[in-house]
Amino acid sequence: MSEQVSVRIDGELCTATEGQTIYDVASANGRYIPALCHMEGLSSAGTCRLCLVEVSGIARLLPACTTPVHSGMSVTTESENLAQNRLMALELLFVERNHICAVCVSNGHCELQALAQTLGLTHVRFPYNYPRLPVDTSHPRFVLDQNRCVLCSRCVRVCDEIEGAHVWDIAARGINSLLVSDLDRPWGESENCTSCGKCVQACPTGALVEKGYAVEEMTKRNTVVAQLAAKREVHP
Incomplete structure (x- = not known):
């Protein structure tokens, strides 16, 4: 059984379980920490760096979603500074x-x-990069718009951890990174995609969307991921 530990979040003494992340403990105690790559039901990646927090005794800022708590923290x-x-x-x-929000379906x-x-x-x-990025419309139901992607990897993780298809990956490094399907095949030619749409629902922006939606119409049901993950724990 996991050990219970005591930590302080903004001066308030909180009880946590050894191994829980700072993000989970803070959320459980009513503290809001902004995040974009974090999604309930998926493993944490720490890619967006929006959930940075200060930890006493450590000079650098730490990502709350990947940093486990320990007693006395x-x-x-x-x-x-965080703001x-x-x-x-x-x-x-x-x-x-x-x-470009004004013309985005999301x-x-x-x-x-x-x-x-x-x-x-x-x-x-800062000056905008305005990169020339492709839009993949090859899938019969969905669209991948690299212009809207923030490389949060939520689609990669939901496809791997929930659907088990592992269609998505992030290729290259740094500013040249791109979301790719099936080792850089067009999405419509993917042999592994089940067309389940979980990646679309997990996407926080208009990078992955369903065809047939106009500006401001594309809503996401991202709670589906957490619900499926919870059902997996009950019925593995």
Whole structure:
């Protein structure tokens, strides 16, 4: 049985289970930590760096979604330093690709857009990259728009961990990284895709969407992932 430990979250003494992440403990105790790559029911990747927190005794900021708690840990989830770092991380996500909300099918239903509003992002201080990125419409039901992708890897993890098909991967490194299906085949030619749509529902932006939706119409049911994961635990 896992050991119970005591940690402090923003000065409040909280009980946690050894091995739980800071994000899970903070959420369970009513603390909001922004995140984009984290999704309940999936393993944590720590890719978006929006959930950075301060831990007493450690000079660098740590990602809350991948850092396990330990007895006596003291965590700060809100500070001016954290706010500035989170805002910068969000700005860099916007400048890296082509996020034109006004013509996106997920406008008004986008987690990246919602985080910008929550964190008070009113303008971007860095020059936009405006990369020339492809749109894959080869699948009969779905579309992959690399221009909207934030490389959160939620689609990769849900396809691997929940569906078991492992269609998706992230190829290359850094700014050249791209989401690819079946070792860089067009999505419509994938031999492993089951057309289940879980990756579409897990996607936080308009990168993965279903065909037939106009601007502002594409809503995601991302709670489906957590529900399926919970059912797996009950009926493995």
